[in-house]
Amino acid sequence: MRSLLPLATVLGLVLRAHGLFETTFHSSSVVVQPFTILERSPLYDPHDTNLFLICPNGVAVAQPGAAIYKSNGELVWADSKFGNCYDFNVQMYNGQQYLTMWVGAGSAAVGQQMGFGTVLMMNSSYQVVMNVSAVNPEGTDLHEFNIVKPENKTALITAFHTIPMDLSSIGGPVDGWYSNGVIQEIDIATGAVLFNWTTFDHISLLESYNNISLTGQGSSEANPFDAVHINSIDKDREGNYIISARHSQAIYKIAANGTILWRLGGKMSDFTAIGNDTEFHFQHHARWRMDETHISLYDDGAAVFISTVNVIDEPVATGKYLKVDQEKMTVSLTKRFFPSPNRNYTLAEGSTEPYGDTVIVGYGSVPWLEAYSFETEKLLFSAVIGPNNASLWNGGVSNYRAFKTSTVEFTGHPTQPPNVSVTGGDIYVSWNGATHVASYTLLTGPSVDKVSKAVTNVPKSGFETKISGEGSQDFISVAALAANGTTLGQSAVYKISDGNAAGY
Structure with a gap:
């Protein structure tokens, strides 16, 4: 049963605690949220080589920025000069490793604030060597920067462009405004657009779960109707794309000519579910896995449309692996990763990313980062960005996606001395x-x-x-x-x- 729950009380408490928990140092001007370990198996990363990449945001974060932490909670690197950042990751480009992150103004939660910025690519000395942007009037949206494997020469990028649109078919104004979701594949070296696709051209307003009468969106250019809300893009070996659309609660497969080949989830799913728990709600971070037989995603279970409208469809958010049979057009659940020690839905953001025999799940607007055994689904490691009680907040501290590398794979070479x-x-x-x-x-x-x-x-x-x-x-x-x-x-x-x- 769907319920509408405001967060005014919680956010009020968070605002009063604004900036209370940042960690400071004698020898450095760095100011960061602590990385608090909640649970850890003795077998998980015994030599503390893992490096977790995070960008804390939220109303309880006085000084947002990028940070890298070890499994023991030790800060390795932080820099607040980037300010508001999202999607901090390590990716390969042209045979070299780069730290990548989106920087700019905006929030991942609400459509008309999805971000006006660019993507930075940094070398192992933490120097910005390249900026990558969508070719779009509003700039680059924060939701996706995915360098396409195995060539590692192009990037999948999200953007949005506000346009006039007749919204009367869904109860909105005839002279309304629409947040047109854009996906692009960009040649990183030249900035050339190799593929451009928009939601306006391909996805009906009727597929959206965003209730225009409830949210009041679409009445002005500053408050467009966010019908689809793309938050991830991936590409298969045949050159087709999959996108995760939060507000239509669906994953779309798109051909290189722009045609929608199928929908998984949402109001018009082309798949038959085999077994239980294949549904997902307001999902994030859909990726092909296991030789393109499975899709991993983060099932938020809930969403925030505007600051006072929150829709809760599931009581708990989980990372999922779905087996997608494109011949029989069936879907089944094969893996599910539950949070611990606390369970909650997530109103926005989140990720599910495999690393060898483990899976890292980032819980987005709930500031948890957890590692699981892929085989057994057993929790191996749990941490919270902030102090322990930050785990009770939904939006006080958030981290868009959780990625990692290790000191075996990445060596940081600062240009400044100790x-x-x-x-x-x-x-x-x-x-x-x-x-x-x-x-x-x-x-x-x-x-x-x-x-x-x-x-x-x-x-x-x-x-x-x-x-x-x-x-x-x-x-x-x-x-x-x-x-x-x-x-x-x-x-x-x-x-x-x-x-x-x-x-x-």
């Missing part, structure tokens, strides 16, 4: 983005140009490591060492008396 703060006789050191530091050596000397005597070596302990300044002379510096003893980098020289930098 940063040091001298506070009360103690030395605090951090090196934002360095992935392979094992220990720090405190060096000292009587002058700026004679800082070479090793005082002590201490294991790296979290993002910021504290070292006693006892035994130091007038000047100090800190060297960062790898596990084999190789010096990876060294800080500036600091004056111990006042903590000011004295030189390199």
